[in-house]
Amino acid sequence: MTELRSVPTLDDVARTAGVSTATVSRCLNSPERVVEQTRKRVMSAVEQLGYTPNFGARAMAAKRTFTIGAIIPTMENAIFARGLQAFQEELHARGYTLLVSSSLYQPEVEDEQIRSLVARGADGLLLIGHDRDPSVYSYLQSRAIPVLSAWVYLPESDQPTVGFDNRQSMRALAQKVIDFGHRRIGMISGVTKGNDRAAARLAGLRDALAANGLDPEAMPLIETPYEIENGAVALQSLMASDDPPSVVMCGNDVLAVGALRGARDMGLSVPDDVSITGFDDIELARIVTPQITTVHVPHREMGRKAAQALIDMVEKRSTGASVELKSTLQIRDSLRDLTR
């Protein structure tokens, strides 16, 4: 027990700096809310004593660690980047630190990371999408860790969701494509297994086909991971058919940009020879030529609202309310209107 005495505590820092323990805690968790002079005094005491905020002690004192965990499928392309950045900015403004893990689209890796973040004291978790093994949710419930699913909106779910309706959004885009006179529609989808957003987008496109008397099962379809190169290869495969599609609808903008490159490399003009659509409206969609018709997802707003909802769950112990965001169609030059 004598050794324990030598470990400086929050109280020691407060005493040395001549401030309250709450002020020390605020300095460590949300320094922007403390005037600079006080902050300097506290940080100098922290330095002098060699104090390390101890997760266990702080968690017991404050009932929380001011840390939120987020697990996203990939860091490699910009699909989640903008929403996550806004999520972090909002957390930071509220005095929370964000720790992010990437599951590489593998459920068992996500499972491991959830346990790791819980073990490291995360006050709450943000997950992408909602479909996962029920044991994940029961585990989090048994640990009383608030969890929020984003990038989806499922009001009927047991868990709160902050996002948009992937299925309706893709259905609306497909209806516009059909209104423009397209009948030979092909799709390059993300891998739908283990990805409820990708599966919903594919279902939305099929809804639109069926509603317009077209056969959803006859639609040429390639499923491939979200990478630019894969979009290029898939486009070339679809266009090599005897009866190639007049439009290739892609599961996201990364695939669409790849499809655009694939078309260019084949000597096909977009949209004269083939139209291409995307989903997400990330910056990629606007910097290529022609710019890509896509579904605009309000990523920053989604990130901000998810942070607010999750902090409410953590601080007020609310069970959380789902928030629906509206997506909008962005009709740009990559989609040709055949009726004109």
Place this chain on the structure above:
Amino acid sequence: MTELRSVPTLDDVARTAGVSTATVSRCLNSPERVVEQTRKRVMSAVEQLGYTPNFGARAMAAKRTFTIGAIIPTMENAIFARGLQAFQEELHARGYTLLVSSSLYQPEVEDEQIRSLVARGADGLLLIGHDRDPSVYSYLQSRAIPVLSAWVYLPESDQPTVGFDNRQSMRALAQKVIDFGHRRIGMISGVTKGNDRAAARLAGLRDALAANGLDPEAMPLIETPYEIENGAVALQSLMASDDPPSVVMCGNDVLAVGALRGARDMGLSVPDDVSITGFDDIELARIVTPQITTVHVPHREMGRKAAQALIDMVEKRSTGASVELKSTLQIRDSLRDLTR
């Protein structure tokens, strides 16, 4: 003390599953190294007992937590994404979980996140760039936390670095630009304050100008945060001058893609009216038209080598050796050769 008895331990899980504690630890930290049958038995015991890997206890038992922290300046564009993904893949293969924070390019936020990751038991840290307050390094040294700086190569530094020479790389690109007959050179740089990579790239361009009898101080220069929109605005500002540059060299590809868009919006043709160069060779540089001349940085290799070096420091308590990676010039259509 009676309450503590009810908390299941690693030993309890091992006993229930009929395996060694090392196997339980491996199941939790690197499940891919355990055969499925054993893993299922262990995970079922974990589930049944409601065991949560306890950071403190595991750290004491294993002397480590199998968690590595990384702090990157931003998650918003793809500058760090590819290298970080490779870093994580290598960590994952070696049984480590990665937790990432983003400092928003603010040293005081980075400082807070370093302390947070240490408090949560990170075995080692990856930081981007090397220049920071010496108190950060002395703090980490006093806690015996290995730290590695990436995206820079500074063999003379006290800390190990895994990266490339930003200054020499930009100097080499600028020499090529000058060899192509350009004399009126403008630059759109990232914000150099608090960003040693941006400062080194600017210095490298100035080195090349001086070596070729051009006045580095006379070079038109705009410093702006790395965002596409900022590149567009800066390009237009540079080109509005009475004596506009024949080439605009950008601090990275994000600014270069923005500059390309800015030129297009002004009705300027690239490279006929103005040449544009970037830095990094992220995917953006190749999907725009014309493709952008840039410095190729081996991001995936850098991420992998950084993971290997950091794990060696954590496991073997080595002090770490710096690793230099070679950048290469990628000459593409956005740069006009005026000598032809």
